[in-house]
Amino acid sequence: MSDKTILVWFRNDLRIHDNEILSEAVRRADKVLPVYVFDPFYFKANSAGATKTGSFRTRFLIESVADLRASLRQIGADLLIRTGDPAEVLVQLAEEYQVSEVYHHREVAPDETTISEKVEEALWKKQLNLKHFIGHTMYHKEDLPFPIKDIPDSFITFKKKVERDSTVRPVVTTPEQVIIPEINDAGELPTLHDLGVPEPVDDPRAGEKINGGETEALKRMQQYLSNADVRNQPNSSGLGPWLAVGCISPRQVYWEVLNYQKEHHLQNADPLMLELLWRDYFRFMFKKHGQKFFRSEGFGSAPDIADNQDELFERWKNGQTGEPYIDAAMHQLNATGYISNYARQAVAAYLIKDLQVDWTKGALYFEEKLIDYSPASNWGNWAFLAGVGNDTKSNRFFNAAKPSQSDNAYINTWLPAIGNTLPIA
Structure with a gap:
């Protein structure tokens, strides 16, 4: 009997901690094939010369993918990196590595859902399933006190009902080891030039550079917590860049803050919780209302x-x-x-x-x-x-x-x- 191989398609979930698709693939498969695809769609320029993804975010993304590869290598795996149409790349890899199933985290915005639908259609033609997971919110969709179609449009009402009737799930276990098939060509990390994006120019007034990757996200999380007992007014966490591409999950941030508060006997009134709830709210509103x-x-x-x-x-x-x-x-x-x-x-x-x-x-x-x-x-x-x-x-x-x-x-x-x-x- 041949080994079961699951392809894990990383998108905006560039981490190994609290990553359900990675943990589930490790649990269910004999071998796991981690993949990231740089889709040219996100780096094209319009008629005015503006790119869909600017220089700073592209560099941050490349750094985050590089850090994910390094993290996977530390637990015995690797990250296949390709540039091209995901619908073509993933089908080709699925055939090459005799993949049984493909896992990914579901998105909500039209561009991202369209890409998922094309991948799903292409895989289905090869009799392969694209399995969807939900991993971009603090509160899981299935744990809300109402179905998506009945979510209150009012944020105040949404906030009251969710905080009263829902709970945040525990983070999932981080794999200690990931067994992968023999990889012939893991692929090179593209440069900004390869993607057609100009190099950013760092301004000395900006202070410390914002570096991509889960390693940096966890560091910034600890820096934020270390200032928790001296904050005397609401402020932004500064974790937005890492949350946006999933170098850290909202759920992990929630539990890190909550545990820190309990350990240091702080009031449960951290502004970061409100920041995360707004993120959840807008994602659920996109799911409900779309275009x-x-x-x-x-x-x-x-x-x-x-x-x-x-x-x-x-x-x-x-x-x-x-x-x-x-x-x-x-x-x-x-x-x-x-x-x-x-x-x-x-x-x-x-x-x-x-x-x-x-x-x-x-x-x-x-x-x-x-x-x-x-x-x-x-x-x-x-x-x-x-x-x-x-x-x-x-x-x-x-x-x-x-x-x-x-x-x-x-x-x-x-x-x-x-x-x-x-x-x-």
């Missing part, structure tokens, strides 16, 4: 837009509005791929309310630039701020992150030559 989040009118009617919105948008994205804080934040975003939650809300509100530019332009720009871009959170946040989301009345929960430094210090750092900006009439 509505990508339309200018959203769930209502499109906001009024200015006649010269293209010109206004160019000034906004280049940090040339004449509003010091807005321009400083946009300079930081362009120079690093990252700004705080507070800054994101500020620049988005300014684009939508003050400049009257179509909010989807801003959402698309964030999609390119943000190192921690996640479709549901990004588009859900923008629709919320534009007043066309499925819930527009949860501001007291939404504005959880506040600046950790004075506006003047921030502006002086990122906008030293304020006179170079062009005030908008």
Whole structure:
């Protein structure tokens, strides 16, 4: 009888801790074939020359995949790396390694679900099954107190019911060893040049570089916890980049925070819990409502837009509005791929309310630039701020992150030559 081999298709779950598809494959199969596919779809440029995945996020992704390969090698395995259409690559590998089944984590945004559907169709033609797992949320979908179609659109109602009636599952066991088939060609990690993406230029004002990978995610988690007893105001965890590509799971973060609080007798009021719940909420809303989040009118009617919105948008994205804080934040975003939650809300509100530019332009720009871009959170946040989301009345929960430094210090750092900006009439 031949060995059973399960192919584990890594996507936005670049970790070995609390990774259900990896743990289940190890438990159910004789051999496991870990695979990551760099899909050219995510690195193509549009007619304006903007790439779907910007330089900083692409570098972060490459670093995260490299770290995953290193982690797998430490437990006796390896990571096959390929570049191409997943529907073609995975079928080819499944045939080459006589795979019995393919595991992956289910996504919710249209681009990602379309790719999954193409892979599933291609595998089905070869009489192979693509098994879906749910591993991107703190609360598991099956543990919610309501089916997806009946999830409350109001975040406040969602929060109350989930926190009252649901529990967060324990993390799954990390495999101590992964047995893989004999691999002929594990594949080379592509460079940014290989993917057609320009090299990012690191700005010295950014301070410590944001490095990709599970190793760094676990380090940052411990740094966050070490400051838990000295935080006196809500702030962002800074874990967004690693959560976005799954270098650490929301569930693991939840239990790390909870256990730390118990051990150090701290109150269970960490702002990170609210941050994770918002992430869950937007993912479930995407599952429920889908494409509505990508339309200018959203769930209502499109906001009024200015006649010269293209010109206004160019000034906004280049940090040339004449509003010091807005321009400083946009300079930081362009120079690093990252700004705080507070800054994101500020620049988005300014684009939508003050400049009257179509909010989807801003959402698309964030999609390119943000190192921690996640479709549901990004588009859900923008629709919320534009007043066309499925819930527009949860501001007291939404504005959880506040600046950790004075506006003047921030502006002086990122906008030293304020006179170079062009005030908008």
